[in-house]
Amino acid sequence: MQVSVLASGSRGNAVYVEMDGVRLLLDAxxxxxxxxxxxxxxxxDASTLxxxxxxxxxxxxxxxxxxxSKWYELPIFTRRATIEHMSCRSAIPAERFHAIEGAFRIGDLTIAPFNIPHDAADPVGYRITGSSRCTLATDLGFVTASVQEAIDGADVLVLEANHDP
Structure with a gap:
């Protein structure tokens, strides 16, 4: 497993996770x-995401x-309410968006979104499970029971906690 924080904080967030041959970017x-x-x-190479x-x-x-999205035509996974509230939604072809609810798979990985407390339409963190487990949660002011459950047992944990209304 490889996890690289490319950026974290109010000026931008992006995290690269590679596990079991699957390459993912979490936030852009x-x-x-x-x-x-x-x-x-x-x-x-970004084209291999x-x-x-x-x-x-x-x-x-x-x-x-x-x-x-223009450069690489990558699939984008997020909650439906997030898609609907994205300021850039109309600039990205609709077929690139994949609305998610529960856990889903990409290659040999299971990706489980979990709710986080934040002032957005339907914000989530992600627990990525394959041969290892990586959990990411951003904009946390506190850890809820669902966040605690998602981070329990993680081999790698990425927490960004600079937001708390």
Missing amino acids: GISATRIKKGLAAEGV DGVLITHEHRDHIAGLVTL
């Missing part, structure tokens, strides 16, 4: 150029999504 809150360069620094998982619709999580 920095420019597509910065994402491409950040991945290249990790030895990863298997998908982008979006936690919620705030700009610091989607700023590079339109350009990234």
Whole structure:
């Protein structure tokens, strides 16, 4: 498993996770150029990504999504309400979006979204399970029972906790 935080904080969020041959980008809150360069620094060509998982619709999580989508035609996974509230939704072909509810699979990985407390349409964190388990949760002000359940047993945990209304 490889986990690389490309950016974290109010200026942008993007995390690369590779596990069991599956390459994922979690959030695209920095420019597509910065994402491409950040991945290249990790030895990863952005065109080999298997998908982008979006936690919620705030700009610091989607700023590079339109350009990234144009360059690489990547599938984008997120909750339906998040898609509907994205400011950039109309600039991305509808067929790239994959609305998720419960757990789903990409390759040999199971990706389970879980609710997080944040002021967005339907914000989530992700628990990614394959030969290892990686859990990501952003914009946390506190840990709810569902967040605690998702992070329990994680081999790698990525927490970003700079937001609390």
